[in-house]
Amino acid sequence: MKLTFLGTAAAEGLPAVWCNCAVCRKAKEAGGKEIRTRSQILIDYKLLVDFPMDTYMHMLGDKLDLSKADTVLITHAHMDHCYPQEFVLHGEPFAHGMTEPKITVYGNSTVAETFAKATRAELKPEIAPSVPMKTVKPFEQFKTASGYNVTALPAVHTKGEDCLFYAVEHCGKTALLFNDSGILPDVTYNKMAELGLKFDLVSFDCTYGHAKHGEGRHMGALDADGERDKMKARELVHGGTKYVLTHFSHNCNLSHSELCEIEKDYGFTVAYDGMTVEI
Numbered sequence: 591m592k593l594t595f596l597g598t599a600a601a602e603g604l605p606a607v608w609c610n611c612a613v614c615r616k617a618k619e620a621g622g623k624e625i626r627t628r629s630q631i632l633i634d635y636k637l638l639v640d641f642p643m644d645t646y647m648h649m650l651g652d653k654l655d656l657s658k659a660d661t662v663l664i665t666h667a668h669m670d671h672c673y674p675q676e677f678v679l680h681g682e683p684f685a686h687g688m689t690e691p692k693i694t695v696y697g698n699s700t701v702a703e704t705f706a707k708a709t710r711a712e713l714k715p716e717i718a719p720s721v722p723m724k725t726v727k728p729f730e731q732f733k734t735a736s737g738y739n740v741t742a743l744p745a746v747h748t749k750g751e752d753c754l755f756y757a758v759e760h761c762g763k764t765a766l767l768f769n770d771s772g773i774l775p776d777v778t779y780n781k782m783a784e785l786g787l788k789f790d791l792v793s794f795d796c797t798y799g800h801a802k803h804g805e806g807r808h809m810g811a812l813d814a815d816g817e818r819d820k821m822k823a824r825e826l827v828h829g830g831t832k833y834v835l836t837h838f839s840h841n842c843n844l845s846h847s848e849l850c851e852i853e854k855d856y857g858f859t860v861a862y863d864g865m866t867v868e869i
């Protein structure tokens with residue numbers, strides 16, 4: 591399985607849209623890996639995890655044929671993860687010669703409502719069947735059109751919404767992809783063990799940089815370190831599991847290179863826009 595981290599920033603981007611802080615000014619100056627767009631992962635060109643407004647930029651930057659993707663897994667309805675307006679253009683006369691005629695969007699009931707609201711005015715009836723929206727619940731398991739086995743898991747993020755993150759399995763390899771989530775209760779890890787999940791790659795929310803945030807709706811690297819211990823205790827991971835940090839905010843006050851320097855001692859790979867990892 592080949593995972594490309596197309597975007598690795600928290601909601602405001604890095605540099606942030608309206609910000610003139612030192613981190614953002616330095617990032618603008620430096621360019622390259624210091625520039626982070628909103629979070630999105632592409633798996634084997636088939637499956638997108640989250641759909642931010644920067645999807646268009648990701649297509650441009652990586653020269654992607656996004657019409658190859660047949661599945662989108664949306665974690666929650668926050669605007670940096672869920673920009674369904676773009677789906678109204680998924681077909682003629684807006685897109686010609688598409689590789690896959692259909693893309694199925696999965697998400698919780700709040701995402702489904704957001705999808706309906708955002709597409710109601712402009713989604714042509716002849717395009718609608720090519721972008722079906724399917725509602726999923728925590729711990730639901732399903733297979734995508736191209737045969738990826740997905741488990742939806744409950745994130746700790748927004749009250750009143752069943753925020754999700756996903757485990758994706760294909761050809762015997764499994765990636766666990768947190769986007770926005772705080773630390774998880776033991777019951778969630780116990781349930782993952784009951785389901786027999788074992789991860790070859792885990793990517794963590796790292797909004798707070800190299801910090802321990804504790805209870806809350808995002809993590810820092812030291813929270814991720816604790817979550818990794820919980821997974822090790824339940825044999826959800828193994829000696830060769832890869833650990834990635836993503837979804838960084840400028841408020842963590844660290845550049846990409848500074849984060850890399852710190853996190854190498856913790857066995858974390860610091861994601862950057864365009865980074866590809868294979869498992």
Ligand SMILES: [Zn+2]
Pocket residue numbers: 600601629668670671770837
């Ligand atoms: Zn986010």
Ligand SMILES: [Zn+2]
Pocket residue numbers: 605606609610611612613614615840841
């Ligand atoms: Zn800033």
Ligand SMILES: [Zn+2]
Pocket residue numbers: 666668747770
């Ligand atoms: Zn969020």
